[in-house]
Amino acid sequence: xxxxxxxxxxxxxxxxxxxxxxxxxxxxxxxxxxxxxxxxxxxxxxxxxxxxxxxxxxxxxxxxxxxxxxxxxxxxxxxxxxxxxxxxxxxxxxxxxxxxxxxxxxxxxxxxxxxxxxxxxxxxxxxxxxxxxxxxxxxxxxxxxxxxxxxxxxxxxxxxxxxxxxxxxxxxxxxxxxxxxxxxxxxxxxxxxxxxxxxxxxxxxxxxxxxxxxxxxxxxxxxxxxxxxxxxxxxxxxxxxxxxxxxxxxxxxxxxxxxxxxxxxxxxxxxxxx
Amino acid sequence: xxxxxxxxxxxxxxxxxxxxxxxxxxxxxxxxxxxxxxxxxxxxxxxxxxxxxxxxxxxxxxxxxxxxxxxxxxxxxxxxxxxxxxxxxxxxxxxxxxxxxxxxxxxxxxxxxxxxxxxxxxxxxxxxxxxxxxxxxxxxxxxxxxxxxxxxxxxxxxxxxxxxxxxxxxxxxxxxxxxxxxxxxxxxxxxxxxxxxxx
Numbered sequence: 036x037x038x039x040x041x042x043x044x045x046x047x048x049x050x051x052x053x054x055x056x057x058x059x060x061x062x063x064x065x066x067x068x069x070x071x072x073x074x075x076x077x078x079x080x081x082x083x084x085x086x087x088x089x090x091x092x093x094x095x096x097x098x099x100x101x102x103x104x105x106x107x108x109x110x111x112x113x114x115x116x117x118x119x120x121x122x123x124x125x126x127x128x129x130x131x132x133x134x135x136x137x138x139x140x141x142x143x144x145x146x147x148x149x150x151x152x153x154x155x156x157x158x159x160x161x162x163x164x165x166x167x168x169x170x171x172x173x174x175x176x177x178x179x180x181x182x183x184x185x186x187x188x189x190x191x192x193x194x195x196x197x198x199x200x201x202x203x204x205x206x207x208x209x210x211x212x213x214x215x216x217x218x219x220x221x222x223x224x225x226x227x228x229x230x231x232x233x234x235x236x237x238x239x240x241x242x243x244x245x246x247x248x249x250x251x252x253x254x255x256x257x258x259x260x261x262x263x264x265x266x267x268x269x270x271x272x273x274x275x276x277x278x279x280x281x282x283x284x285x286x287x288x289x290x291x292x293x294x295x296x297x298x299x300x301x302x303x304x305x306x307x308x309x
Numbered sequence: 310x311x312x313x314x315x316x317x318x319x320x321x322x323x324x325x326x327x328x329x330x331x332x333x334x335x336x337x338x339x340x341x342x343x344x345x346x347x348x349x350x351x352x353x354x355x356x357x358x359x360x361x362x363x364x365x366x367x368x369x370x371x372x373x374x375x376x377x378x379x380x381x382x383x384x385x386x387x388x389x390x391x392x393x394x395x396x397x398x399x400x401x402x403x404x405x406x407x408x409x410x411x412x413x414x415x416x417x418x419x420x421x422x423x424x425x426x427x428x429x430x431x432x433x434x435x436x437x438x439x440x441x442x443x444x445x446x447x448x449x450x451x452x453x454x455x456x457x458x459x460x461x462x463x464x465x466x467x468x469x470x471x472x473x474x475x476x477x478x479x480x481x482x483x484x485x486x487x488x489x490x491x492x493x494x495x496x497x498x499x500x501x502x503x504x505x506x507x508x
Contacts, residue, residue: 124438124439128402128408128443129400129402129443130400130401130402130403130443130444131402131405131408131411133400133459134400134401134402134408134412134451134459134460134461135408135411135412137458137459137460138456138457138458138459139400139453139457139458139459140456140457148408148411150405150407150408150424150438150441151405151407152405152406152407152408152409152410152411153407168400169361169364169370169400170361170364170365171359171360171361171362171365172361174362174383175383176383177365177383195381209355209381210355210439210440211439212381213442213443214359214360214361214442214443215361224370224453224457226452226454226455227369227371228369228370228371228396228453229368229369230364230365230368230369230370231368261361261365262365262368294414295411295412298410298411298414298415299411302407302410302411
């Protein structure tokens with residue numbers, strides 16, 4: 036232990052950490068991002084952060100922003116919530132998302148719908164193809180049953196409490212946690228309704244990219260899936276990158292995927308009219 | 310035995326506190342009437358039914374005899390102790406004026422909808438829109454096919470079929486007797502349902 040008997044010594048000790056780098060951290064300034072995917076313009080970068088197992092992050096993204104999640108080593112689980120950043124009592128509605136699009140499995144070209152008939156974000160790129168709309172977040176008790184502990188202060192934090200911390204920082208609370216999504220981990224539904232966890236749903240480098248169609252608050256945590264049967268708390272790093280992009284154009288393929296999508300985008304256009 | 314009966318009119322909201330140990334029977338009087346339903350802990354409404362918690366615990370997305378409904382705090386709220394139908398929906402959610410505009414067109418914006426019932430009824434208890442969570446649809450049939458295709462299809466309920474729940478804690482039950490007329494969930498004809506509460 037260092038000898039830190041004066042404020043000056045303590046200050047010097049603290050400052051000696053300046054410039055430290057670890058694998059899982061935010062990049063500031065974001066223009067210093069390393070190993071940037073070649074198709075992303077450095078000048079358009081807004082956010083670059085890597086989450087190790089159990090870590091979480093949240094951020095407001097303005098409409099048009101692209102949010103890319105990269106499953107660096109193939110075993111991340113991106114548990115995900117999205118709210119309307121301007122009026123957070125409008126939020127992701129998983130039931131409407133699957134019902135309106137007539138399919139329970141998410142993938143490229145699908146929309147994430149709010150409870151007010153609008154598209155919050157759309158999936159512009161997906162090289163994984165396996166995601167989960169049914170299971171929701173891991174919980175303190177589901178983690179405790181498998182790993183012995185699940186609290187935020189434990190080494191095995193759970194996604195629900197990560198979401199709560201994320202939302203509390205924006206003045207929100209428990210009431211603001213609806214059913215959530217899991218990206219890069221999937222569940223298969225049998226004809227009789229039985230749910231089975233899909234092992235090895237993703238590969239290293241798999242990408243999911245979302246386009247913000249409204250101003251959104253995204254909450255992301257990289258925690259093992261609630262149905263992941265492994266006794267060891269396992270989630271490999273998840274990289275999160277956001278960059279500026281144009282607003283969705285009238286000829287956009289997701290917007291024109293069907294009448295439901297057309298009307299979801301029309302409702303967004305209508306919302307932003309001024 | 311003390312029995313209390315309620316008839317919920319077609320298209321109407323309803324709420325009632327069910328005490329721990331009481332049973333609640335919901336009777337589909339005329340057949341294929343979706344009953345949208347959310348439960349809250351009567352002591353602390355921040356604790357409420359969780360579809361995720363419920364389906365993950367039983368590793369099945371349908372509700373039926375023996376299903377325990379769990380809260381977002383991981384506690385048992387109610388248990389299905391009788392069921393004539395076989396399976397009930399957890400994933401179709403509630404119809405709303407806003408989602409109707411996506412599903413059917415803007416001409417349906419002003420049709421009455423379950424979320425209108427839910428938020429109005431929650432408002433009677435000091436609750437509101439933020440308290441609406443993914444709900445149960447009793448008597449509603451929402452299959453998921455091999456390719457993930459999902460939709461509200463013809464019901465498998467019939468006149469007089471019912472299910473019965475036993476409360477494992479004091480709960481506030483909030484119901485919307487679904488007014489939807491654009492899909493088969495109510496056989497295109499919303500009808501009354503009966504609720505029977507027994508001590």
